[in-house]
Amino acid sequence: MAIRLRTLLGDHPGTAALKSGAIKSDLVEFDFVDYSPTNKGFKPMVREAAFDVSEMAIVTYLMARSFDKPMVLLPDVVMARFQHGHALYNAKRGALTPTDLNGKRVGIRSFTTTTGAWLRGILANDCGVDLNSIDWVTFEDAHVAEFRDTTKRAPAGKPIIQMLVDGELDAVLGEKSDHADLKPLFADVAAEEKAWAAKHKVVPINHMVVVSRALCEKNPDVVREVHRLLAESAKASTAAPRFSADEMRRSLELIIGYTAQQGLIPRAFSVDELFDDVTPALQL
Incomplete structure (x- = not known):
């Protein structure tokens, strides 16, 4: 049976x-x-x-x-x-590139998401971003209850994309959107992914x-x-x-x-x- x-x-x-x-x-x-x-x-x-x-x-x-x-x-x-297409910024507020993220306010659903970990790894190791300089804003707890999350929590009920549109965040990781004001943080996603794949072979x-x-x-x-x-x-x-x-x-x-x-x-x-x-x- x-x-x-x-x-x-x-x-x-x-x-x-x-x-x-x-x-x-x-x-x-x-x-x-x-x-x-x-x-x-x-x-x-x-x-x-x-x-x-x-x-x-x-x-x-x-x-x-x-x-x-x-x-x-x-x-x-x-x-x-590949993860490069899952990072956005608000182009209406001026151009932003990965290397501009130091000291910025960046939103992510949870600090412990896999897409977020991949993107932070790319930003830190391939783009030279100081992750510790970023003001991280999160919306959910970690799946693992024992993990101590020290990030700032977004206001209750405020969607991550809306915060980016409203200028309350400089960029977000782990998201895609069709909003006209929002653009990929990596300007040419396909080219960036191809170059990253050639470098890391994964x-x-x-x-x-x-x-x-x-x-x-x-x-x-x-x-x-x-x-x-x-x-x-x-x-x-x-x-x-x-x-x-x-x-x-x-x-x-x-x-x-x-x-x-x-x-x-x-x-x-x-x-x-x-x-x-x-x-x-x-x-x-």
């Missing part, structure tokens, strides 16, 4: 075949839980172990691991993208998949099957993220370094450490 797993997976090209039922298993059945957007489910997974299988932002996982949350990372990427990973430690310890065969099904579902879509083991390692090494540099985790883990909670019987 198949084991039923309470599962949080967003609608991505690589999860479509699994969520539609096109890919099935005699060993596993998924009870999909609907959160919109999917990242709203990350907090209950981290804080309450709400799911057996869950999509998870990689920075949230790194932070959760630093507090020994009972989750195990699987080598399955469900979302990856695609930034946003979301991977975790399973509960209890499931891993009690049913390693089930976890192995979950991994197999995720991989099969990804193969069914030409638009799903494609990572070799080396490419995944390089991307993880870079975001681990950025996350440690920004004080979101106490030290930089090795990539191998991210997977070392998996029981010896589980060979992914």
Whole structure:
């Protein structure tokens, strides 16, 4: 009899075949839980172990691991993208470039978002921005309750884009908008992304998949099957993220370094450490 797993997976090209039922298993059945957007489910997974299988932002996982949350990372990427297009400024108030951000007031949904960590890493290491000089304004808590957030909180009920339009913020990270006054902080996004990719030879990973430690310890065969099904579902879509083991390692090494540099985790883990909670019987 198949084991039923309470599962949080967003609608991505690589999860479509699994969520539609096109890919099935005699060993596993998924009870999909609907959160919109999917990242709203990350907090209950981290804080309450709400799911057996869950999509998870990689920075949230790194932070959760630093507090020994009972989750195990699987080598399955469900979302990856270049980040340069997710930074905006208000062109009506004058030109602004990444190198102009020192001392500015910058908004971000939460200081701990994965897109934010990637963009801050790019700004600090590729553009020479002093992250400590920036007046960070945030709108939400971290998914990991134990993290001490020292950023300034935006006024309740004031949307981040509206604050940028109204001149209360100089720039925002992690957002896109069609507002006529708002422009990308990186002037030529495609060219910047191409140059960054050539320099670093990685695609930034946003979301991977975790399973509960209890499931891993009690049913390693089930976890192995979950991994197999995720991989099969990804193969069914030409638009799903494609990572070799080396490419995944390089991307993880870079975001681990950025996350440690920004004080979101106490030290930089090795990539191998991210997977070392998996029981010896589980060979992914």
